[in-house]
Amino acid sequence: xxxxxxxxxxxxxxxxxxxxxxxxxxxxxxxxxxxxxxxxxxxxxxxxxxxxxxxxxxxxxxxxxxxxxxxxxxxxxxxxxxxxxxxxxxxxxxxxxxxxxxxxxxxxxxxxxxxxxxxxxxxxxxxxxxxxxxxxxxxxxxxxxxxxxxxxxxxxxxxxxxxxxxxxxxxxxxxxxxxxxxxxxxxxxxxxxxxxxxxxxxxxxxxxxxxxxxxxxxxxxxxxxxxxxxxxxxxxxxxxxxxxxxxxxxxxxxxxxxxxxxxxxxxxxxxxxxxxxxxxxxxxxxxxxxxxxxxxxxxxxxxxxxxxxxxxxxxxxxxxxxxxxxxxxxxxxxxxxxxxxxxxxxxxxxxxxxxxxxxxxxxxxxxxxxxxxxxxxxxxxxxxxxxxxxxxxxxxxxxxxxxxxxxxxxxxxxxxxxxxxxxxxxxxxxxxxxxxxxxxxxxxxxxxxxxxxxxxxxxxxxxxxxxxxxxxxxx
Numbered sequence: 001x002x003x004x005x006x007x008x009x010x011x012x013x014x015x016x017x018x019x020x021x022x023x024x025x026x027x028x029x030x031x032x033x034x035x036x037x038x039x040x041x042x043x044x045x046x047x048x049x050x051x052x053x054x055x056x057x058x059x060x061x062x063x064x065x066x067x068x069x070x071x072x073x074x075x076x077x078x079x080x081x082x083x084x085x086x087x088x089x090x091x092x093x094x095x096x097x098x099x100x101x102x103x104x105x106x107x108x109x110x111x112x113x114x115x116x117x118x119x120x121x122x123x124x125x126x127x128x129x130x131x132x133x134x135x136x137x138x139x140x141x142x143x144x145x146x147x148x149x150x151x152x153x154x155x156x157x158x159x160x161x162x163x164x165x166x167x168x169x170x171x172x173x174x175x176x177x178x179x180x181x182x183x184x185x186x187x188x189x190x191x192x193x194x195x196x197x198x199x200x201x202x203x204x205x206x207x208x209x210x211x212x213x214x215x216x217x218x219x220x221x222x223x224x225x226x227x228x229x230x231x232x233x234x235x236x237x238x239x240x241x242x243x244x245x246x247x248x249x250x251x252x253x254x255x256x257x258x259x260x261x262x263x264x265x266x267x268x269x270x271x272x273x274x275x276x277x278x279x280x281x282x283x284x285x286x287x288x289x290x291x292x293x294x295x296x297x298x299x300x301x302x303x304x305x306x307x308x309x310x311x312x313x314x315x316x317x318x319x320x321x322x323x324x325x326x327x328x329x330x331x332x333x334x335x336x337x338x339x340x341x342x343x344x345x346x347x348x349x350x351x352x353x354x355x356x357x358x359x360x361x362x363x364x365x366x367x368x369x370x371x372x373x374x375x376x377x378x379x380x381x382x383x384x385x386x387x388x389x390x391x392x393x394x395x396x397x398x399x400x401x402x403x404x405x406x407x408x409x410x411x412x413x414x415x416x417x418x419x420x421x422x423x424x425x426x427x428x429x430x431x432x433x434x435x436x437x438x439x440x441x442x443x444x445x446x447x448x449x450x451x452x453x454x455x456x457x458x459x460x461x462x463x464x465x466x467x468x469x470x471x472x473x474x475x
Contacts, residue, residue, distance in 0.1 A: 001053060001091070002173070003060045004035045005083045008067070008076070008444050010453055010461070011037050013179035015187045015237060016061045016099055016123070021173030023124035023166060029131050031055070033173060036083070038182075043086050050090035056134040057094045057117075058087050059127055062102035062109065066393070066403040067444040070365030073393035073403040074444060077101070077112060084113045096130055098123045098145075103206035105370045106147045106156055108398030118147035121158030121208065122192065124166055158207075163192065163214045169221035176229045184453040184464060185267075186226050186234040190219050190251050194239035196271075197307040198296075199377070200334070202369035203239045213247045216254035223260050233458040233475065234266045240294070241268035245279055252279075252286035261287040265475055267460040269294060272318040273310035280321040289475060290328035290358075290463050293318060297333065298351030299344040306337055307373065312351065319355055329357040330462045335419060336364045338377075338388050340408040342418055349422040352429075359466050361430045364419055365391065365405035375400055427469060430462065 002021060004014040017033065024031050032055070039045040060080070067074040084095055098119035102109045106120035117140060119126045126145040133140040140146055145159025168189075176186055193211045194203040226234060242248045255261060267290040268283065275293075283291070295315050297303050303310065315331070322329045331352060335345055352360045368375050368390070378390070379399070387410060393403040407415055423429045443449060443461045448468065457464045459475040467475065 001032050001034055001049065001055050001058050003058060003083075003087065004033075004037055004174070005042075005060055005080050006063055006076075007037055007039075007042065007079075008064070010443070010446070010450050011179055011183040012063070013174055013176060013183060013186055014061055014063065015189070016063065018171050018173045018176070019168050019189075020059070020061070020123055020127060022168055022170050023161070024128055024131075025170075026167065027128035029128050035174060038178070042083060046083070046086050046090045053091060053093075055091075055093060056131050057096050058091050059096045059098070059123070060084060060087065060115070062097055062099040062113075065101045065104060065109070065401070066367075068367050068403075069444070070363065070367075070391065070405045070407075072444065073391075073405070075393050075402055077109065077401070078394075081113050084115055088114075094134060096127065098127070100206050103158070104202040105398065105401050108370065108396075108401045110147050110149060112396060112398065112401060116149070119145045119159055120147055120156045121145045121206075122161040123159065124161035124168075126159040160208065160212070161192075163212050167218060168214070169218050169225055171222055171225040171229070176226060176231055180229075180231045180233070180458075182453065184233065184458045185460065186231045187237040188219065188222055188226075188234050188266075189237045190214055190216075190241065191238050191247065195243075196239065197309065197373075199305070199307040199373040200337070200366050200368070201239075202372060205369060205371040207239070211243060213244075216247070216250040219251050220254040220258040220260065223255060223264060223266075224258055227260065227264055232264055234264065235460055236266070236268040238269065240271040242270045242274055242279055245274050245276065248279055249282050252282035252288075255286040256282075261285055263287075265289045265459065267292065267463065270318075271310060272314040273308075275314070275318040275321070277321045277324070280318075280325050280327065284325040284327060288327060290330070290460055291318075291322060292330040292332060292361075292460065292462065294332045294334075297335070297344070298348035302337065302340060302344050302348070305339045306334065315351075316355060319357055328359075328463055328466070330359045330361060330460070331355070331357045332361045332363070334363050334366060336407040336411060336415060337366045337374075338406065338408060339410075341410045342412070345411070345419060346422055349419070353426065357428070359428055359430060359462050361462060362419060362423070364415060364431075365407045368400050368404045368406055370398070370400040374406070378406065430465070 110118040
């Protein structure tokens, strides 16, 4: 049985279960689905599903360890732990956990959750292998990506699916129509992995540093599958859609050739470093209506400290090409890292106001994930006197499993007030702060966003909020 424990709102479709279901079917493994997203009483739903179930295992996808926002620090994994306990008691079957959130700290997450097995990395090949072993009465062994309690000292090798041959296009496991109605968008992966050098990013940890590409035609077939279910808006789930740019162009061509450019609207995460006018035009012609650029900072020294490979000129050029092609733009900032000062904050915010994108998202405080360069630096003697403060939502025996954020001490005792003062009353800025929830950037349990989607708005959440706040028509 496949289980989605995520009950965040707006409801986000568990893409992993659609992909896992496709793979299980191609491996000849029968399965059922328990989706707790829309269940008012998760424990009761689990007990109903367990009645008469005779499977070999219960597989739980862990998309989120926490909500990744300093302002709330919602430790989602703690609630998942309670659900795992209930699943164990109700089903009496081995519990297998995996997913991108799980894979950021697979050994720690497995121990914390109390599950029987884990999959670090991609489950499309690993999960069928585990189920076959259990079905045969054998202990799963030698399966790439498998994590087993009591073997913490063994090196974890991330599981890798065969993306060039695996057909992920059916999208027929979860109720995509309902997720679109209640969540406003679907997700699609065009590739996996990230070879970037960002010091804070967990994607290379969870997905691997090698960028592996899906066949563009299969991506277009997947989009068409969603369209047949009534889904007209989607968002790429790649780390950065335009790395490498040649593959992004090929995906755009496949979408356009399939006639989807006029019938679907989509959004992407992109890097300004390898963006181009040619790609911007291709994305527009393929149906793209908005791009979120993770620019992090507008100061060259902070960009270097964060491991970014783009410049301020790259940001300016990318924004200009998007304006030429009437694509909405969100610039995401990540403030407060080691070396951040009031002067660098002022410079970054001033640049954003000068560039004037459609929206600017500001996160103050950097989430620290185990296995990242930032975590290693903080744990080393070099990080011992870095003039940063660590803020954690809770203590666990595993470093950085619970929400842990770093903020430069150079920002003083009131860093949120400092940033808020620089922003002023500029409505283009989304700002995450405990005292500024009304600014709307934390999508978790965002009532304004939920109501907008209920009223018919669709698309990337930043664009939905922009349209509501600016009185614009639905996308």
